[in-house]
Amino acid sequence: SRCSGIRRQLENKRWYVLWTHFILIWAVYSSFFTPLEFGFFRGLKENLFLLDIAGQLAFLVDIAIHFFVAYKDSHSHAMVYDRYLIALRYLKSRFTVDLLGCMPWDTIYKVCGRKEPIRYMLWIRLSRAMRVTEFFEKLEKDIRINYLFTRIVKLLVVELYCTHTAACIFYYLATTMPASKEGYTWIGSLQMGDYKYSHFRDIDLWKRYITSLYFAIVTMATVGYGEIHAVNVREMIFIMIYVSFDMILGAYLLGNMTALIVKGSRTERFRDKMTDLIRYMNKNNLGKQISNEVKGHLRLQYSHKYTEATVLQDIPNSIRTKIKQKLYEPHLKKVALFQGCSPGFIKQIAVEVHEELFLPGETIIEQETAVDQLYIVCNGTLKGVRMEDDSKEEFPMHLPAYSTVGEIPIFSNTTLPYNVQACELCRLLRIDKQALTDILEMNFSDGRTILNIILEGK
C-alpha cells in the first residue's frame, strides 16, 4: 500500500510537472498579451476573445490544483500533505490575486458600458509574470546550463519585456486624447519620410505596434533619434519615469556583464601565469629545456584541469577521506610493495596519497638528492639518466605496472645515483616520506612486511 502510494505520488508528480509547463506557456502569453490588450484594444475581437477565455479557464484550473499540492514547510523542511493547511496557506497568500486575475475583465468592461477604470484591473494579470521569474531562477541554479548565457538571456528578456510594456503604454497615452486633438499626441503629429500618421486609430495594428515598440527601444538604448518624441505633458512624464528606470536597468545590465567578465576566463589566468613565468625564466637565463618543461606542464594543467586540492578543500574531512579511498584504494591494493599489508594500512595510505602527472622528459627524482617522496607508477614508463660531469648515460627502467620508485632511498636514507625521468605522459601517486613514516609507526607489522619485500627485491 505504501509502495502504491509512492507510485501514485510519482505519477502525480509527472502530471504536475507537465501541468506547470503548460501553465508556464499560458503565463508567458498572458504576461505578453495583457499590456497589449490594455494599450491597443478597447474590447477584444472574437478570435482573441476566445483565446483569452481559454487562458483564464486554464488559470482557474490552476487555482483549483493549488488546493491539492503539498508544499515544503520553510521551517521544518518537511513536506506538508494536510489539505486544510495547504488550503489555508494558499488562501492567505496568492489566492485573491490569482482569482481576480481570472475574471473576464474584457466582458465586464463591455457589459458595464465601457468604463475606463475597469480596464486598469487587467494589470492584476501581470502577477502571472512571477511564474516566469521563478522559472528563470530555477534555470540559474541548474548547473547543466551555461551561467553566463542564462544571465544574459534573462537580462535581455527583462529589457525586451519592459520595452514591450512601455510601447503599449505609449500608444495608450496617445489614445487618451480625443481624436480631434491628435496633433497634440506623439503618434498623431508624427511624419516619417513622406508618410503621415494622421487618423492613426485607423492604421494597421501591426504598424502602430511596431512604431510604438521602435519608439520604446530607441529611447531605452538612449539612441533617441528624435523623429518620434513626447508631445504633451502626460507623455513627457511617462518618458521621464521610463528613462530614469532605464538608467537603473542599463546600469544593472552593464554591471552584470562586467561582473561576469571580471571573474575572468580561465584562458586569461593561464596567460597571466605563463607570462610571469616566461619573464622570470628569461631574466634568469634558464635554458630552453627547463623553459619548455615549465610551459608543457602549465599547458597540461590548463587542459587537464587537475586541481584536486582546491576543489576538495571545503568538503568535510570525512567525505574527503571517502573520496580518496574510493579513488586510490584499488590502485594501492595492486602495488607490489604493499602485498600482504592489512586493509587498514592501505586505507590510511590512500588518504595521504596525491596524484601527479609528469610529461615526457620531466625529472621525477633528482640524482644524488634527498628523496622525500615515494612514487607509485599508475600509467606510463620511466627511464633512468645518470649525469656524470659532462657525460650522460641513459637507460630504460623496466618497471611493471604498480611498482614503486624511491622506496630504497627512503628506507635507507640514501640518494639515487641517477635521475628518474618520464618517457611518456605518466600518472604517478606520490606519498610524503613523513606521512608514510607516521602510518608505519601505527602499523608495525605492515612495516615489517614492506621491509621484507624490499629486502627480497634487492
Next chain:
Amino acid sequence: SRCSGIRRQLENKRWYVLWTHFILIWAVYSSFFTPLEFGFFRGLKENLFLLDIAGQLAFLVDIAIHFFVAYKDSHSHAMVYDRYLIALRYLKSRFTVDLLGCMPWDTIYKVCGRKEPIRYMLWIRLSRAMRVTEFFEKLEKDIRINYLFTRIVKLLVVELYCTHTAACIFYYLATTMPASKEGYTWIGSLQMGDYKYSHFRDIDLWKRYITSLYFAIVTMATVGYGEIHAVNVREMIFIMIYVSFDMILGAYLLGNMTALIVKGSRTERFRDKMTDLIRYMNKNNLGKQISNEVKGHLRLQYSHKYTEATVLQDIPNSIRTKIKQKLYEPHLKKVALFQGCSPGFIKQIAVEVHEELFLPGETIIEQETAVDQLYIVCNGTLKGVRMEDDSKEEFPMHLPAYSTVGEIPIFSNTTLPYNVQACELCRLLRIDKQALTDILEMNFSDGRTILNIILEGK
C-alpha cells in the same frame, strides 16, 4: 541629582531627535524649492511666501538650538558640554552660512527694486542639502537596511536632484532674454506636435516645469531626442557643463552598480563551487552515493551559512575565547565523559571545540582508520555500519545525548571496527586529538578522571 540630570539629558535627547527630523523635512523642502524659486519665481505669491517664511523661522530656531547642543570632541572622543566652547565652535563653523540662509531674500528682492543679483543669494540655502547628505550617510551605516538598496536610492536621489536643479536653470536661462527675443531661447522657439510655446511666460507653471524637467532628464540619460535643444550661446555653455558633469555622474552610478554586483551574490559562489565539484566527481567516476553526500553537504552549508571560522577570525583572541566558552561550556558540562572534571578543564576544552553538522548517511568515523578527532553528540542519533568484503552489517548505536564517539580509539591508539554514520541531521562537537592531549597534559587529575570513566564504561 546626577540621576535627574541624566533623565533630563535623555528627555532632551528625545526632543532633539524629533527636532532634527522636523528640520530634516524642512531641509528637503528647502533644497527642492530653492532652485525652483530661483528659476520660476521673481517674487513669490502670498501662499508660497508664507510657507517660505515659516521655513526660515524654523531654521532660525535651529540656529538658536545649535548654541545649546553638546558635541563630541574629535580628538578626545569626549562630549563637550561647556556653553562657551559650543558657541565658539558653531560661530567658527557654519553659523554665518546658516544665518545668511535664513534671511528673507524674497522680501529683500521685492523691497530693493527687484535687482537680479539679490536673487543669487538664494543659493546659500542649498547648504541645507548637507543635512540630507548626512542623513544618507547615517542610513548607509545602518546595518538593518539593505546596503544595495540604500546605495541605489541615494544615487537616484542625487541624479534626480541634479536634474531638478538643471531644469530650473534651463528655464532661468530662457527668462534672461527679453520677451521680444523669445525665438532665440530654447523654450520660446519650441514646437511640440501642433503646440507652440510662444509667449511661454504665460503658460501654466506646471507645464513649463515639466517641459524643463523633461529636457533635463532626456539630456542626462543621453537620449537627446533633439526636439528640445540649446539655442543661444548661454544655453550651449550651460548644457556643455551639465553634460560633462553627467558623464562623471553616470560613470559613478555605473561603477557603483558594477562594484555592488562584482562583489557577487552568494548564490553565484555556491554555483561555482558546486560546478567544480561535480566536474571533478564525474571525471573520476565517483559513485552516485558520494556525489549525493557532497552535494547535500554543500546545500546544507549554503542554507545554514555556518561559516564560524571566517566570521570570527578578525576578532581579538580574548573575545573569541569568551564566545566559544559561552557557546560550548553548557554542552560540555553535560558530557558523560567529562563528569567530575574541573571547570578550568571544561573551559579549555570549550576553546578548542569545533561545531560540525552531518547529514543523514554521512560517515563520521571510518572503519579501521586512525581516529584523530573526538566527537561529542549534541543532537541526533548515530548508527554503526560494519563493512566486510562485500557484506554490510548495520546496527543502531544507542547513544544518549552528550555521549562521546571515538574516545576509546583515541586513548588506546586503535581503530574502530565499524563506520560511524549519522541517521538524521546531527550536530556534533569535534575536538582534535592533539589539542585534547595538550590540555590533558596541563590538567593531570582531569585526565585520570576521564580514564576512569572510560574504564568503567568498558
Next chain:
Amino acid sequence: SRCSGIRRQLENKRWYVLWTHFILIWAVYSSFFTPLEFGFFRGLKENLFLLDIAGQLAFLVDIAIHFFVAYKDSHSHAMVYDRYLIALRYLKSRFTVDLLGCMPWDTIYKVCGRKEPIRYMLWIRLSRAMRVTEFFEKLEKDIRINYLFTRIVKLLVVELYCTHTAACIFYYLATTMPASKEGYTWIGSLQMGDYKYSHFRDIDLWKRYITSLYFAIVTMATVGYGEIHAVNVREMIFIMIYVSFDMILGAYLLGNMTALIVKGSRTERFRDKMTDLIRYMNKNNLGKQISNEVKGHLRLQYSHKYTEATVLQDIPNSIRTKIKQKLYEPHLKKVALFQGCSPGFIKQIAVEVHEELFLPGETIIEQETAVDQLYIVCNGTLKGVRMEDDSKEEFPMHLPAYSTVGEIPIFSNTTLPYNVQACELCRLLRIDKQALTDILEMNFSDGRTILNIILEGK
C-alpha cells in the same frame, strides 16, 4: 670645492624646477591654442601673433637648456653629466621635433602665399602636450594627492581636450568648402531657434567656437540632439572616426571609475564584517554584553586603523626588525620585570612583541584558563574580576606603568583565579609564551634575572 659644487648644483636645480613650471604653462597654452589656430585662424592677428612668437622663443630657450641638463642613465641608474653625451642623447631623441615645433609657421604661411599644406605643420606643436602628460604622471605618483581625484581630473582633461580639438576640426572642415556652398556644411546650414548661421565666417569668433564645442561635447556624451549634425561626406567621415574613438575613451573612463570603486571603500568592508558578525551572534543567541564588546572592538579597529601585521608583511625581515626595535625597545627598557637584563635580550623581545588595544570592559586574561601570553601595560589601568558561580567580585589592580600581567601563571604553568579586564582604553604589548621561552633559552642569565625579580615580587 666639492661643497660649493653641490650648492651650485642645488641652485641650478631650483632654477631648473622653476623653468620647467614656466615651460609647462607655455606647453598648456600651446597644446590648447594649436588646434584653435589651425581651425579658426588663417593668419593670426597682431596681438595673438606676438603672444605666439613669445611662446616659440620660450621653447627655443628650452631647447638650448636641454643641452646642459644632466640625465639619469636608464641602465646604470647613475646621473650623466658629460655634455657630449647629453647633447648626443637629445639630438637623437626629441630635438628635431622640438625644433620644427618652434618654427614660426604662421609667418611662413603668410609669406609663402597662404598655402594650406604649410598650416598642417602646426600639428607638430602637439608634441608639447607630452610635457603635460608627464606632469600628470608625476602627480599620480605623488602620494600626498588623492589618487581617485587625480585620476578623474586626468580623465576629464583628456576628454575635454579631445573635445576641444574635435571642435576645431569640425569648424575647419566647414571652412574647406567654398563660401558659396555653405549650405552643404554643418554650420552654414544650421538654424537654432530663429537664429540662422548663414555667412558663418562673419559671425563672432566666440559664438563660432562655442557652437563647435557644443557640437563636439553633445556628440561625445552621445546625447546627439541632432539639431547640429554632419552634412557632407567629409564631415560624416570625421564624425565616424570621432565617435568610434569616443566609444573607446568612454569605456576607458567607465572602466577606471568602476575599478576605483570596486577596490572599495573601507566603510563598506567595515559594514560587511559587522553584518556577518551580528548575524552570527544573533543566530547563536550570544548575550548583549559579548555583542557590544565585539561591535566596540570592530569600531575601534575601523577608526584606529591599526593593521600593523598586514602593512609590514612585504618588507624585508631586516627592516621589519629595525622598525619593531625602534618602536618597542624604549618601552621594554622601562619594564620592571626586565630590569637588569642585557640589551641583546631586550632587542630580541622587541622583535617578538605585538601591540594590542583593549576597550573598557574587554577581558585580557580569562579566569582559570591556560595563560599563553605575557602582557606588558603601556597605557591604561586594569581591574580583576573574580566570578564564582553566580557571585561576581570586582577589585582594581594597582599596576604601575610598564608592569606585566600573567608572568606568574606563565612561569609556574598555573592559571589566574580571576579575570583581568581593562578599565579604560588600554594599550598593551603582548608576547607569546613560546617565543619568550625560546629567547630565554638563548639568554640563560637573563632568565635567572627575571625569575629573581618574580620571586622578590611574590
Next chain:
Amino acid sequence: SRCSGIRRQLENKRWYVLWTHFILIWAVYSSFFTPLEFGFFRGLKENLFLLDIAGQLAFLVDIAIHFFVAYKDSHSHAMVYDRYLIALRYLKSRFTVDLLGCMPWDTIYKVCGRKEPIRYMLWIRLSRAMRVTEFFEKLEKDIRINYLFTRIVKLLVVELYCTHTAACIFYYLATTMPASKEGYTWIGSLQMGDYKYSHFRDIDLWKRYITSLYFAIVTMATVGYGEIHAVNVREMIFIMIYVSFDMILGAYLLGNMTALIVKGSRTERFRDKMTDLIRYMNKNNLGKQISNEVKGHLRLQYSHKYTEATVLQDIPNSIRTKIKQKLYEPHLKKVALFQGCSPGFIKQIAVEVHEELFLPGETIIEQETAVDQLYIVCNGTLKGVRMEDDSKEEFPMHLPAYSTVGEIPIFSNTTLPYNVQACELCRLLRIDKQALTDILEMNFSDGRTILNIILEGK
C-alpha cells in the same frame, strides 16, 4: 629517408603557413566585400567581377589543400597523416559550406534572370570570417603581444564589422522599395543641409556607402542625431534588432575594458602599498632613516620585479628544484665555506637558498641579535657598524666574492658584536639556519669539512 621526409614536411609547413596567410587576406576581403555586394550591387561590374572570381578560385584551391593537410586528433593528441581519414573529417565538417561559398553566385544571379533569393546565398561566404576569428584567437594566446591591446583591437574590429554589415543592410532595405516610393525609405526622404538624396540610386557609390555607414555608427554609439532615421516598418524592425544587439555588444565592450582595468596596473598597487606604509610610519613617528629604507626597498621591488616565490609556486616540485639548482649551483660551488663539499650537498643547499637584494645602508645582520640566516655574498661590498650607547664606529668588511656572513654565530649559537650593512646594491643568497642544519645532518662528512674551514679561518 626519414630525414628527407622531415625536411619535406618542414618545407611543406613553410609553404602551408604562407598559404594560410594568403588565404587569410582573401578571407578578410571576402568577409568585407560580401555584405557590400549584397547591399549595393545587383550584378557586379567587370573589374569587381574579375576580382571576385580570383577570390573564389583561391578558396577552391584551399578546399583542395584541405584534403592533404594532417590534423591533430583531439582525443589522442597525435597527428593524423592518413589521407582517407583527413578527407573523411573534412567532408563531414566544413566541406559543403566551403564549396557552396565558392559558387559564382553573381553569375548564377545574372543567368537566372536576376531573382532576388539567389543573392541570399552570398551570406554563406560569411563562414570565411571564422578564419579571421581563429587568427585573433591565436593572437590572444601569443604572449609577445600585449593582451590589453589585442583585446581592444579585437573588440573594435568586431564593432566596426558589425557596423559595416548593418550599413549594407540599411541600404539594401531602402532598395527593396520601388523607386517611385523612395519618399518612404530612410535615404530617399533624407535631406542633409541643402543636399537632397532624391533619386538616391543614381548617387555616387562612395557617398551612398558613407551615408549608410554614418547612420550605422551614429546608431551604434547611441548618439542618434536623428537627421537620418528609420521611415518604414521594415527599417524600424531592423533598427530594433540592431540596437538590441548593440546594447549587448556595448555592455560586453565595457565589461571587458573594466575587467582589464580592474585587474589593475602594477603602479597602482605599488602606490597603495606605499601609502599604507607611509601612513603607518608617520603614525608611529619612525625616523627619517627607516622611512627612507622602506621606501627605497619598495621602489627596488617595483623596478626589479623580483617576486620569485609567487611566480614559482604553482610549478611541480621537481621542476622548481631543477630551476633553483640551475640558478644557484654555479655560485655555491665558488663559495669558500663549501670548498671540498660533495656535489650532492651543494645541490641540496641550492634548493633551500633564497635570493635577496639589499640597498646601500640596509642592515643585513643586526648587532647582538640571534642570527638565524647564513648569507652568501654574490655581488657588492658590506661594512660593519658597531653601535655603543650613542657612539657609532664604522669599518669596512673586506669580503672577497662568494664569502659568507654569519657562519660563526650560527655554528656557535652566539651573536655578532656589530651590525652588518650593505655599502652598495648587494645581491645575497640567504639560507635558513634550520634548513642548513637539516642538510648537514644528512651529510655528516660535509659538515666536518665546513667546520674545519671555519676553524682554519678563525
